[in-house]
Amino acid sequence: MAALSEEVLLVVKRVRQRKQDGTLYLMTERIAWGPEGKDRFTVSHLYADIRCQKISPDGKAKIQLQLVLHTGESTTFHFANESTALKDRDAAKDLLQQLLPKFKKKANKELEEKNRMLQEDPVLFQLYKDLVVSQVISAEEFWASRLKLNSVDHALSNNNKQEVGISAAFLADIRPQTDGCNGLKYNLTSDIIESIFRTYPAVKQKYAENVPHNLTEKEFWTRFFQSHYFHRDRINTGQQDIFSECAKQDEKGLKSMVVQGVKNPMVDLMSLEDKTLDEGYGSLTALPNSSKTVKENSNSAIIKRFNHHSAMVLAAGLRKVEASSDQASETSSTDGNSRDSDFFQPPIKKVKLQEAIEYEDLQNESGPKTIALNLKKSDRYSHGPVPLQSHHYSTSQDIINSVSCIQEEISCYKPCLTRVMSSSAASSAITALSPGGVLMQAGAQQTISQLVSTDVQSELKHLYTAAGELLRHFWSCFPVNTPFLEEKVVKMQSNLERFQSTKLHPFQEKIQREYLSTNLTNHVEEMIQAAYNKFHAWQTRRMLRKT
């Protein structure tokens, strides 16, 4: 029993599965069940494989817990201990509730991420097939560098991970269902509860104040749904409940938000009009009247509520960001040190005004600011790395010079008609220079695309990418300065050898069979050879150092 080494978090006896009595074990990484009297598990699920758990409703005769796996299968446990069944089940449920989310995120994310990458990138998929499926390297090795690479892209976002916002419709998701006997049933998930807390901190506070000591969790939420606060205007129950205070607090919050005013002067409707008409002037028929019907009042309450709700949802999503920007604005307002808003308003106003009058397409220098390429040696940039041993290479300046030299010579070239070539020599020179001639050999060569059939071509391409990938792994090990890298470089070298023998050589044989010139693979071979050379050089040096 491998499970012995694991820590067992909970043991529940007398649990039936498929009409068989047994014992349920909850361990750190998996849940397992073994029939009575046997010392092995017939059911064992990693938490990571479990999608969700379901429980039988209260009041049902059978007290059950069902686990649904990602594969769609499900396992049902029946708690059969008459006296403590409910308690047992709830204990198991609660523990699972804590454990599952931890595993869920980790496992799923990685798998999903890998899946997504493979689906999105056909080249990567091909590479995966070439290298992993044919077992040149193992899947872990393949992903090790990939995921890291990927995480580099997301490094920024990962460092200060963005919090997931709240759906504006989270209250709508709690759809009440009638349970058949004149009651309503609300389904609450931990997500929804979190949403409620984040959006309405007042409720969270109430929860913290009341829940363990005054009310049970269930009672709390029952009251919440019954409260006038939740329904706001649909049913006007006059009763005093614990949430009436929340409503007041919300009202206050809304008022303070309104009083604070807006930062952006462009949307401030209060100061939009330059000069309002004095009281009594104007032809507006809608004079402010206090005589509003009840219905109109409730309608405007709904509108207010929507505005407030949206503002709160928005704020909940932004709270973190705001914390930092608040500090910034605080410092700016402290050195403004007066409530006269003029001192710190202009910057925002200026920016907004500039934005408002800008026509991006009329201006020339608009568009995203690009970073200028800063080249120390532009020659090297335009020529690329050139092997140093090739004795002579000309800088662009040389080339330009020589071109201008030739141009100059041509411009002052004067045919000397007395000393022309013989006609035979001239015609032979022309043949030599026309296509197929001696001097035009290089140009006349047919390109690979014309010579080689398309499937060979695509195979070659795959070979190139696979070799490239392996070589990338190989070269990324240098400079070898950790034991891990040492190990990896050795492995990579053997991987390369394996690649050569399982992929490259069969391909070479194939093209030989088709009577194509073998120089097709020359370049790949060269690249691999270069890697070997490097490897041997490194190995001999290491040997030397060791001795």
Add this chain to the structure above:
Amino acid sequence: MKLNIDGLLVYFPYDYIYPEQYSYMLELKRTLDAKGHGVLEMPSGTGKTISLLSLIVAYQRTYPLEVTKLIYCSRTVPEIEKVIEELRKLMEFYTKETGEKNNFLALALSSRKNLCIHPEVSSLRFGKEVDGKCHSLTASYIRAQRHSNPNQPVCRFYEEFDAVGRQVPIPSGIYNLDDLKAFGRKKGWCPYYLARYSILHANIVVYSYHYLLDPKIADLVSKELAKKSVVVFDEAHNIDNVCIDSMSVNITRRTLDRCQTNVETLQNTIQRIKETDAAKLREEYRRLVEGLKEANVARETDIYLSNPVLPDEILQEAVPGSIRTAEHFVGFLKRFLEYLKARLRIHHVVQESSPQFLKDIYEKVCIDRKPLRFCAERLRSLLRTLEIADIADFSAVTLISNFATLVSTYSKGFTIIIEPFEDKTPTIVNPVLHFSCMDPSIAIKPVFERFQSVIITSGTLSPLDIYPRILDFRPVTMASFTMTLARTCLCPLIVGRGNDQVAMSSKFETREDFAVIRNYGNLLLEMSAIVPDGIVAFFTSYVYMENIVASWYEQGILENIQRNKLIFIETQDAAETSMALEKYQEACENGRGAILLSVARGKVSEGIDFVHHFGRAVIMFGVPYVYTQSRILKARLEYLRDQFQIRENDFLTFDAMRHAAQCVGRAIRGKTDYGLMIFADKRYARADKRGKLPRWIQEHITDGSLNLTIDETVQLSKHFLRQMAQPFRREDQLGLSLLTLEQLQSEEMLQKISQIAQQLLLGRRQLVPQPLVLLAKPPHLST
């Protein structure tokens, strides 16, 4: 770039130009050359302001004697500030190109609330409070009192300005509101009075409509502006309403009560002064005998903007003897007040004209027309004599006396409606006397007569010919410009049916229909699922929106919408709405996306732009007709029919369509922006509605986008949005909707540009009534 507009060198501060901007400048140049007025409709977001500024500034520089000043009127404070910033950009370009610092002075003027730097006064929240407080610190007799009593608080900024500020003119440059304040702080001068003083010699003044159109303010502020000015009314689609509002008065029982207290205070003050300083009252009497000759002298030199409240002939006469002494005047006011109170004690609606009202008042309390006409002037004089500090307290009696002057001056163009209760609440007695102006031309007439060129421009002025008719003037140019587009970045769709084929319409008979409300909800729901970032939806009125929101809430539609986007809703409270707006923008900014439910004719629809991702779709639920049951509106419609031969329906549709166009136009700014414009009412498909949309929207409504179902709308929208999401580069636009200088100079392009402006034909212009006839016969003589 430097442009050649019909022989005028124009500096344009950008490297590229939209063809319509060029065309717009051409038309503008023609108008200025002719020294006439113009009506120009240019699509929103095509750089109207900068074109206007570039051309007029160039004109001013080239012909400094022809055009001395530009008066640029805009509607909101942010708009005013935007204009100044664009001007700054232009001037920087001038400096860069010519290498010399030009000596242009341009400034913005706004109310005290936006300009005050007095620590106590500026901390007040409402404009009226600021004005009142300022007045109590700066009024002339307060300052005079300070000589005897050094403890009398005054505003040091004003004192400083009054002492030295007028001697040296403000250095040339561009002054926005904040710049004025900074300058004021530096010098210790009051920025408000500095600005008011400086507009007299500034080259460019930017302020709001009221400073020219509201006679009460125009008289104070804009009286002395030079005749050779060009006046621009930007965003002028609502100008007629601004005119009407500034001339209309409403009197409730509360007004009368407050007026009563005012009159009592006046009486007591007079009594007190009589005992202590009778000479003062005698002095006033003498002044009044001499009459208003002083004002007359000023007007004859033709420098002053005439005040419509104060007709010319009044100036020839002295204040009538019956109200010349202070006591008599107060007694007169009392009688007038009692009469008004009696008139408000009614049980049925009364509607009458000004002459009828005057006849009645003569019969009942023997008040003549003549003293009534002097009422406002007489009160002003009295308040000055009595050294009343807080003018704001006397707003009620000022209102009443203004009403008296107006009603006795204008026999035409106004109507009096007395309603005992509101239509909605017939049981609650709340009598109101509406004295409403029906003729916008009364307020704007002095402007047209006085200034050599008045330009009325906006993104939505269609149909163009209606403005000259209702404002009663004769333009030399009327043109509507289209938007040249490299890609059709606006997509107007008319949704007429739900998926169940039930017609969608906000017309009165069906607006409460369950199916219509549900279909509207479904439309919004579907759009919320496919449109990225922000959606703005407009309803026809607050009440309608509240009802619809409530029933969407009950049907669970809002919950479903919330799954896609956050919902924010405009309320009647401006502060609350501002907050909702800011949150809405925040939600669009951070990628959540949001929906703003708003109201046509509301503050949001008039003042806020929803550019780029702040408004990828605008949905107009229903046709925003004005509430037609109001008696004031009915009277106005009748007047329009009788005076200008404009049929009621034509005007109502025109009014509804300009507001609809205004709402949907908020979403487009510039050619890189894009947005859906969804008209959710089957009535939009009719030719009479569609034909009243601005040309630049109309020409993109194809037969395929009429009377769609929700599903079809979603399909078209998806297609449109996908297309628009493709990268859009400058190269795509160049040569089509964006021009370089070289492209602009090609013959072929000039040919094309000439087609952008659609001139109104001369034949249609003759529909415009001849203003000269009215000039020869001032309305008040006809009684």
